[in-house]
Amino acid sequence: MKTKAVSIVLTWIFLVCLVSVFIGCEELTGSKGDDGADGADGADGTALCGTCHSISTEIVAKQAQYQASTHATGGNSERGGSASCAVCHSSEGFRLSIAGEDAVGIDNPTQPNCRTCHNIHTNYDETDYDVVVTGSVEITTSMGDATETVDFGKGSLCASCHRSRPYGYTLAVGGGDYEVTSSRFGPHHGPQGNILAGFGGYEVSGSMSYTNSAHTTMVTEGCTTCHMAAPYGVQAGGHSMKMGYDYHDELVPNTAGCESCHSDIESFDIGDTQTEVEELLEELAALLIEAGIMKEAGGSAVTGTYSSDIAGARMNYQMCLEDRSNGVHNPKYVKALLTNSIEALQ
Ligand code: HEC
Ligand code: HEC
Ligand code: HEC
Ligand code: HEC
Ligand code: HEC
């Protein structure tokens, strides 16, 4: 009996609910409220992208210049497979290193490219084109026994890779004998940051004092002022970073970056600086071959024990040669290193 009474009560409750739902529906359809106000229009999906991807050829131009650069064509990015080389020879290794991480686990190393120097597709606005390193950076001697902080503005980005690679040996001026253990003794390719800063050579005393030319401090954006000056097509300047181009088998210098200071410039060899530095390099090379520390063919180092002045002179030779500007980066420092090294060997 009790169960029957319970089911009757439940049936009634169910019917009451059903009726109230229908009444509710009718009420809903019968007295629909006004629509709320429309929300504000969102930005078009493509407007964000259109900031950069538009009819403008800005990206096209930068890509074309970059494709002509040795950064794109140099072909040494496979060195990204080794952590000690990857920090400068692969985009991935460089980005890991500036984030304070080890340059390891890089499966697809790439040459230095847009994503090495800029944060492409990060904020999706113009700030993505800011360069990832500016202001103060540390460079070391080729020995790796001392560091110096330099500030080349946007050029500090370049000097993060274009600097002496520390080898971890100590070669003190006027120290005792020194053992050269590798035929690659000396700074790595590209110690331009050190030369521009006037830091890291074997500063043996001699007739010239060690000072820097005006370029060290007056060229406030460093490397970029001269190498990324107004582009000449894709041959020079801009993102090609080249200082000149071939025209009918002759090298035409791109002087656009020099003109703000050297208004009447015709060649890079102002005041015969490059001619003089080339002569000093030749003279020093002959003395190093004579001292037995340098091979005549190919110019690599001969392993063995030498006085620190001979080893230091060899290091200076390598540093000024691999700088590859024949003195332009820092005329005074380069001339002093070479002249005093020559005197020490005579
Ligand atoms: C701040 C500028 C900027 C904005 C904003 C931007 N891009 Fe890009 N985008 C670039 C640059 C620069 C490249 C070329 C990168 C290269 O050559 O490696 C590129 C390349 C690309 C590529 C080619 C593939 C690649 O990744 O290289 C695609 C696809 C692309 N963008 C889509 C988009 C879309 C979709 C948006 C909007 C959601 C967008 N981009 C917004 C600058 C921008
Ligand atoms: C991530 C490291 C890295 C950065 C940053 C970098 N470079 Fe380089 N650069 C290299 C490497 C590595 C090469 C040689 C490429 C190769 O052989 O694969 C090179 C090559 C060059 C060359 C060509 C030399 C030749 O033989 O033609 C120039 C010029 C140059 N860099 C200038 C610059 C300037 C200017 C900047 C700054 C705007 C800069 N680099 C930033 C690593 C870097
Ligand atoms: C501190 C940064 C740095 C490190 C670390 C580094 N390199 Fe380089 N390397 C450079 C730069 C910059 C250049 C290009 C210099 C130039 O063109 O003047 C270069 C050029 C080269 C070249 C091209 C030389 C030529 O004449 O074309 C080779 C090969 C090379 N490096 C091998 C290596 C190897 C192997 C390692 C690791 C054992 C290594 N590099 C580590 C910065 C570095
Ligand atoms: C080796 C480093 C490096 C690489 C690689 C590189 N850039 Fe740059 N980029 C710079 C530097 C440095 C500047 C600033 C130049 C100046 O102010 O004189 C710059 C400037 C720019 C600007 C102008 C930004 C502004 O504020 O007006 C754009 C756009 C740009 N780069 C796009 C690219 C694209 C696209 C690529 C790849 C195709 C690329 N960059 C590759 C270093 C680099
Ligand atoms: C005052 C202008 C100036 C500055 C600043 C400058 N360079 Fe140069 N650079 C030159 C000139 C000029 C040459 C020699 C070109 C020649 O004689 O063929 C050169 C040569 C080079 C070369 C050899 C390959 C080439 O393009 O001829 C590299 C690599 C290089 N510079 C990188 C750098 C780096 C990295 C910095 C910054 C640390 C820098 N330069 C700063 C003017 C400059």
Ligand code: HEC
């Ligand atoms: C921001 C200004 C500035 C820029 C840009 C600049 N220079 Fe200079 N440069 C100077 C000054 C000032 C001197 C003279 C003082 C000195 O020797 O220290 C000088 C000296 C030199 C010297 C030595 C001349 C001598 O008689 O001893 C050479 C070579 C040189 N510059 C080449 C260049 C080249 C090539 C460029 C462009 C690729 C360039 N400079 C860009 C300011 C500049």
